[in-house]
Amino acid sequence: MNIVVCAKQVIDVSEIKVDPSTKKPVLQGVPLKISDIDKNAVEEAIRIKEKHGGKVTVLTVSSSDAKERVKELLAMGADEAVIVSAPENADYDVVSKLLAAAIKKIGDYDIVLGGEASIDLFSGQMGPRLAGLLGIPQITYARKVDAEKDKVVAERDVGDVVVTMESPYPVLITVTKEINEPRLPSLMQILASANKPINEWSMESLGVKELTPKMETVEVKGVSMERKNIVYQDDVDEAVEKLVDSLAKEGVLR
Amino acid sequence: MVLVYSDDEKNMLELIAKAKDVSKELDEKATAVVFDTDDESLAKKYIMHGADRVFMVKTGLNTFKGEEYTDAMEKILEETNEEVVIVGSTKNGKELASRLAAKLDTGCVIDCINLYVKDGKLTTERVVYSGNAIAVERFNSKPAVVTIPPKVFDPLPEDESRAGEVIKKEVKVDRYPSRIVDVKEMKTGEVNVEDAEIIVSCGRGFKKKEDIQLVEELAKVLRGTTGCSRPIAADLKWLSEDHWIGLSGHKVKPKLYIAVGISGQIQHIAGMRDSDVVVAINKDPEALIFKSADYGIVGDLYEVLPKLTNAVKEKMS
Ligand SMILES: Cc1cc2nc3c(=O)[nH]c(=O)nc-3n(C[C@H](O)[C@H](O)[C@H](O)COP(=O)(O)OP(=O)(O)OC[C@H]3O[C@@H](n4cnc5c(N)ncnc54)[C@H](O)[C@@H]3O)c2cc1C
Ligand SMILES: Nc1ncnc2c1ncn2[C@@H]1O[C@H](COP(=O)(O)O)[C@@H](O)[C@H]1O
Numbered sequence: 408m409n410i411v412v413c414a415k416q417v418i419d420v421s422e423i424k425v426d427p428s429t430k431k432p433v434l435q436g437v438p439l440k441i442s443d444i445d446k447n448a449v450e451e452a453i454r455i456k457e458k459h460g461g462k463v464t465v466l467t468v469s470s471s472d473a474k475e476r477v478k479e480l481l482a483m484g485a486d487e488a489v490i491v492s493a494p495e496n497a498d499y500d501v502v503s504k505l506l507a508a509a510i511k512k513i514g515d516y517d518i519v520l521g522g523e524a525s526i527d528l529f530s531g532q533m534g535p536r537l538a539g540l541l542g543i544p545q546i547t548y549a550r551k552v553d554a555e556k557d558k559v560v561a562e563r564d565v566g567d568v569v570v571t572m573e574s575p576y577p578v579l580i581t582v583t584k585e586i587n588e589p590r591l592p593s594l595m596q597i598l599a600s601a602n603k604p605i606n607e608w609s610m611e612s613l614g615v616k617e618l619t620p621k622m623e624t625v626e627v628k629g630v631s632m633e634r635k636n637i638v639y640q641d642d643v644d645e646a647v648e649k650l651v652d653s654l655a656k657e658g659v660l661r
Numbered sequence: 662m663v664l665v666y667s668d669d670e671k672n673m674l675e676l677i678a679k680a681k682d683v684s685k686e687l688d689e690k691a692t693a694v695v696f697d698t699d700d701e702s703l704a705k706k707y708i709m710h711g712a713d714r715v716f717m718v719k720t721g722l723n724t725f726k727g728e729e730y731t732d733a734m735e736k737i738l739e740e741t742n743e744e745v746v747i748v749g750s751t752k753n754g755k756e757l758a759s760r761l762a763a764k765l766d767t768g769c770v771i772d773c774i775n776l777y778v779k780d781g782k783l784t785t786e787r788v789v790y791s792g793n794a795i796a797v798e799r800f801n802s803k804p805a806v807v808t809i810p811p812k813v814f815d816p817l818p819e820d821e822s823r824a825g826e827v828i829k830k831e832v833k834v835d836r837y838p839s840r841i842v843d844v845k846e847m848k849t850g851e852v853n854v855e856d857a858e859i860i861v862s863c864g865r866g867f868k869k870k871e872d873i874q875l876v877e878e879l880a881k882v883l884r885g886t887t888g889c890s891r892p893i894a895a896d897l898k899w900l901s902e903d904h905w906i907g908l909s910g911h912k913v914k915p916k917l918y919i920a921v922g923i924s925g926q927i928q929h930i931a932g933m934r935d936s937d938v939v940v941a942i943n944k945d946p947e948a949l950i951f952k953s954a955d956y957g958i959v960g961d962l963y964e965v966l967p968k969l970t971n972a973v974k975e976k977m978s
Contacts, residue, residue: 420791421927432794499759500768500802528789529908530771531752532759535727539763544839545727547756560842565752566902567847574839585895621768621802625784628795632934638957640946643965646958650940651972653956657938659859659917660883660977 408461408554410452411510412520413537414445414480416473417527430629441476444522446483446589448582452520453484453590455554462486464513468493468505474605481600482592488605489513491613498620499532506533507540508613517576518559523548523583534581544574550583662741663687664804665712666694666734666757667749668725670703674816676747676809677711679776681817683745686778692716694737696730697723701827708825711817717829724844725753728837731760736832738765743804745783747776750810762806769806770798774813783807791908792931810912812855852886852903859885859917862906862933865892866922866943866962870899875966876921882974888913890923907932922962925950942966 418437426433452463463485467473470493477488491505510516519541524531531547538545550569551562563570564583592600610618637653639646654660663680667673673693680691690713695703697720704715720733734757738746748758750772762769774795775786784799785807854860861880863873873887880887887904894905906913908931918936922943923929930953933939941954944961951957958965 418790420793423790423793425793432790498768499762500766503763524909526791529791530759531755532762532769532771535756535759536763536769538728539731539760544837545756545760546839547727548752563752569845569847570841571843571845572839573842578839583895584891619801621766621800622770622798623801625797625799627789628786628797630788630792630795630934632953634939634953635955636951636957637955638946638951638959640959643958643960643968646960647965647968647972650956650958650969651976654917654938654940654973655976657917657955659938660973 408455408459408518409516410455410461410463410518410520411513411516412445412448412452412463412465412480412485413506413533414449414465414467414477415442415525416440416467416469416471416476417442417525420527425629425631430631431627432629439471439476441479442522442525442527444524444526444582444584446480447584447586448520448522449480449483449485450587450589451552451582452518454587455518455552456484459554459556461517464489466506466509466513467491468497468502468509470495470497477605478600479592481603481605482597483590484596487603489608490605491608492610494618496620496624498622499530499536500621501618503533503536503540504618505610505613505615506537508615509608510541512608512613518554519577519579521579521581523581531581534579538579541577541579544578546572546574546578546580548583549580550586552580552582552586662689662743663691663745663747664694664738664741664743665691665747666754667751668753669749669751669811672749672751672811673707674710675811675814676749677707678817679809679814680745680747681711683776683778683783687744689744690714692741692743694718694734696720696725696733704827708827709819709821709823711823712825714826714828717827719829719831720834724841726841727753727756727760728839729834730757731764732834733832734761735764736834737830738804746804746806748806748808750808754808758806758808765804765806767802767804767806768800771808773807773809776807776809788931791927792934793927848901852901854886854888854904854906854911854913857886857913857915859883860888860906860913860915861885861919861921862888862890862923863893863921864890864923867893870897872963873899875962879919879966879970879973882970882977883917885915885917890929920950920954921966923950924948925953
């Protein structure tokens, strides 16, 4: 079973600070990481490989250096990595076309895995977009995946209903955060992964000509949240009394 | 022309209202799409709420399937040449819109909270970086595909005198080799956190399912609704998903939001940051939730909650 996992390098959103004067988020210098749910996708891929054999390739399109972060995924158990360098203003259209071109170059694949959504943009757009470009079936929001020899059975979590889907290969699946617990690689695994191949492909080497983004970002506005931050730490009875008084004054106890 | 589709009926009415609003600026009309039903009263309802045209489309399927419905939408668009496609931001809607945008080689914005024409271009606003910012983007491609979540816009009032066309259509869609094997309804508590004025939410600070009762009691005294963090609904399944608040759950803006045993990770805050007054109860004085709260009590929820419920009861009587 050959599996390609699309994993995105993102800024760690919990580390974003807001510039107090402009109220805009400061994105420079924010640490980078692999988008949380993409690690669930890598974990799921490794589990499928452990069952059926085959190869797990992690694929990322990034405009900044992604090598260090991708190594973590190789340490988890992926066999090989492909990093495609993207232009600065790459939108979903551009990135999906680069992912599709890279997947076609990788060639022989049964499953393309991704996260239900990326932690920075949280669209859930890339998976189905990519499936559309590749012309293959898609199963989104999978919270359970059973890969059998010639078909996969997966449970889609659609909120008030759970839809069980079945598909032959190749298929694209996006997974939810609850599907598994991503493993933490041991020191041994980290060391052993040092020799695993990381391929860096350019747009040109994929035969992709210039891509013009379909979307243009006009502005990124800040959203400020002002809170009173009054915390009662003392005696519980006293704290409860003070809190209830404050809530009454706020006019919310009616 | 604006094409509108959602698999959620209420959401559909909201989208039609927005489509009318946007199409006014483009000097065009709103077309609603319904799939695989004979229920003409639905089409009439959409017309009474503003649709100029309703396509009742038969695909030969009896339920939503992303690949085939995308195909059907593509075929409708080939014929009608709409400039804007608005899809409801349900999980089905998002996968449909995204795949459709790929097929049409165009841009797509998921979860728009605003949509307007500026300088002749369709412009969108959406929340990014887990609620830390709003990205304003505009389309340089057509048709523009966007999704809009429930309750972002208000529906137009029902007007029986409105006229519109109902057009029945058979669309031959390409069949994909994947199939739906089973559809299981999840038990929902018919909770509507989005409309609640007061919400008391619980998180992983609760040790067992039965203890959630402590939150329900406080909510009851406050005449409010119970909510929860993602792990309570998604991992532990102690409450149904309609209680789930946050980035991947429901977005709420009550007058009072009380977070109990919730750490205050940014993805939770993304769902409740528009609340008027926020209260946090957590035993860890360093918990992030206090940064997003107006009032906080540092303490064990098992001690604080019963006392708070009593005190509120007394105050309100
Ligand atoms: C892409 C993505 C989307 C997500 N979407 C959402 C979402 O929509 N909604 C959401 O909620 N989360 C979401 N999350 C998860 C989020 O990051 C956090 O993991 C989650 O919110 C934590 O839930 P919690 O606060 O209940 O649990 P924890 O983080 O485990 O916090 C439990 C808290 O309880 C406190 N506590 C423990 N015992 C007691 C006690 N006896 N008395 C008082 N306090 C106590 C602890 O101090 C701690 O602060 C998402 C994550 C990702 C990656
Ligand atoms: N630049 C990228 N490189 C690789 N995979 C990506 C990239 N962007 C998005 N993805 C994949 O698409 C999923 C959904 O992302 P999004 O549509 O941004 O919510 C992610 O969880 C990844 O699996």
